Amino acid sequence: MTNDTLNSTTGASDTTGSPNSATLGFVQPTSKPADAGLTTSGQTPSGQTPAHPSDTGPSGYLGLWARIPRELGFLLPTLLIVIASLTVLVTLFSTGLSLVAVFVGLFIVVAALYAARGFGVVELTRLRWAGQPVITQPQWTPRGEPATPLRAILGPLVSGHYWLYLLHGMIVNFIVGVVSWSITIVWMFGALGGLTYWTWSWSLPDNTESVGLFGLVTGSFGPGSTQNLAAENVLNAALGLAFLLTLPFVTRGMVLMHQGIARVMLGAWSSEVLQREVADLSASRGAAVSAEDQSLRRLERDIHDGPQQRLVRLQMDLASAERRLDDDPDAARQLLVEAREQARDTLEELRALSRGLVPPILQDRGLIVALESLAARSTVPVHRELQVDRDLRLPSEIERSAYFIAAELLTNVAKHADATSLRLRLELRRVPEDDSTWLDLWVIDNGHGGAVLREGHGLAGLDERLKGLRGVLSVRSPHGGPTAVGAHIPLVSDPGSSLTRP
Known part of the structure; x- marks a missing residue:
């Protein structure tokens, strides 16, 4: 059987009353986005970009203040970065x-383009650390084309993205960075200086030539004018407070300005995203066809090796009984x-095969009840963690795939893992970055491990089935165990349109 460290994100506690996983030698689930920590077969969820965890703090004005440290961490070093x-x-x-x-200059120009790409990646990373949504980077190497040395040298010269990155790093980001850094510094020190003015204003030189803020507002400066220190302190404190209260809006605006420019100049073009989506859909369709073909061939083989042979034997027994019916009734009765x-036995086997097509319990009572039935029939004790509403119904193809994957994994545990206990976990996970919903199915056993996702093995068939649904199979199975296998199936972006209640 097979296993992977559990990287689910619901963080819900175990409501099934199962024993502590540590006593069973299991891998404890962690709370991490699945797209950021899955160990997969080199695949990533279609359309998913690894994203920095989004802010989960308060909303509104307090939420703006909660983002201040990360936004200042982006804005304050900006001047040094854009100058570099x-x-x-x-x-x-x-x-x-x-x-x-x-001719040697050509290589230096290429080096400049690669350096521009590096600075662009730094900008995108800093924006992600500042709490902004992830910007999908361009596809630097066309799909299906090898990364040859000639392409590495001449490719940037004919790529529009490299030249946009150069324009961004050499001109646009420098101008925008100087402006955003200057405004941020003015607002920060305006707030700091205004609110602390009363503590150091007494040390300023007292002469009629110096003009304070109160004097500028009231026009009381020049020969014969007098300074009102108390009014000066109050006015500076009020201005400092205004700077302080508006600081979150300023930092947010400056970061959003950088984010908007980076999205236009450093992000993938919409045509590229569409091409990538078409390629992923084609691959998913091919994987679905391949998985269906393998399922049909397996069903054909099972029928040939099982019920068909039994029916041949049944036909022969009935023919033999018919011949002996007159001369040896006792032998004919035994044959009957x-x-x-x-x-x-043939009927039971046909029923088992029909359950492999569309299990009646899955069709009639839903995925949760069907998984409970699987767990009850398992020869290895199963601790259920089905953290999904029992009345919730998913699209039929998703429920069917999740059921068959769970059945295959439980069978693998019983046959190959030498395990004494396993966990069956099911949950829904929301991905805030793209407002999508994923169904996560985990099977974790405490067996000897050593399972691999390799072509021609049982897990490869599960991987193909998941690819047909644009899902991901994650596997972690070190030698000595434990083993964890996760099936992650995307639902539609609006869960209300795909999740129904009877």
Whole structure:
């Protein structure tokens, strides 16, 4: 059987009263986005981009203040970063252009483009750390084309994304960074200076030539004017308070300005996203067809090796009984008894095969009851953690796939894992980054481990089935155990349209 560290995100406690997993030698589930921590067969959920965990703090004005540390962490180092980017890119690009006639300049221009890509990735990473939604990066190497040395050298020269990254790092981000950094510094020190003015205003020189904020507002400056220190303190404190109260809006606006520019200049184009989606859909359709073909072939083999052979034997027994009916009634009666047993066994086998097509309990009573039935029939004790409403109904193809995957995994545990206990976990998980819902099915055993996702093995068939649903199979099974296998199936973005209650 097979296993993977559980990376589910509901964080719900075990409501089934199962024993502590530590006593069974299980891997304890962690609360981590599935798209950020799955160990898979090199696949990622279609359309999913690994994202930084979104903010889960208070909303409204308090929520803006909760984001202040991360946004200041983005804005305050911006000046140094944009100056470094400008210096490096201008130096490389101008040097390369000046030497392009002697051919070596071409390589320096390519180096400038790669450096621009690096600075662009740094900008996207900083925005993600600042709490902004993840921006999908361009597809730097076209799908299906090898990364040859010639492509690595000449590819950036014909790629529009590299030149956009160069324009962003050398000109646009420098201008925007200087502006956003300057405004942020003004607001921060305006708030700090205004609110603390009363503590150090006494140390300012007292002469008629100095003009304070109160003097500018009231026009009381110049020869013969007097300063009102108390009014000056109050006015500066009020201005500092105004700067402080509006600081979250300013930092949010500056970060959003960087985010919008980065989305346009550093993100993948909509046409590329569409092409990638079409390619993923084609791969999913091919995987679904392949999985269906394998299922039909397996069913054909099972019928040939099972019920068909029994029916042949039944036909022979009935023919033999017919021949002996007159001369040896006792032998004919014995043959009829054996034929009846053959017919009963054949019927049971056909029922088992029909359950492999569309299990009646799944069709009539839903996924939760069907999984409980599987767990009850398992030869290995199963601790159920079915954290989904029993009345909730999913699309039929998702319920059917989840049932068959669970059945296959439980069978694998019984046959190969040498386990004494296992956990069957089912839950729904929301991904806030793209407002999608995923169904997570985990089977975790305390067996000897060593399961692998390899072509031609049983897990490969499960992986193909999941690809047909644009899902992901995650496997972790170190030698010595434990083993964890997770099946992650995406639902539609609006769960209300795909999850129904009878």
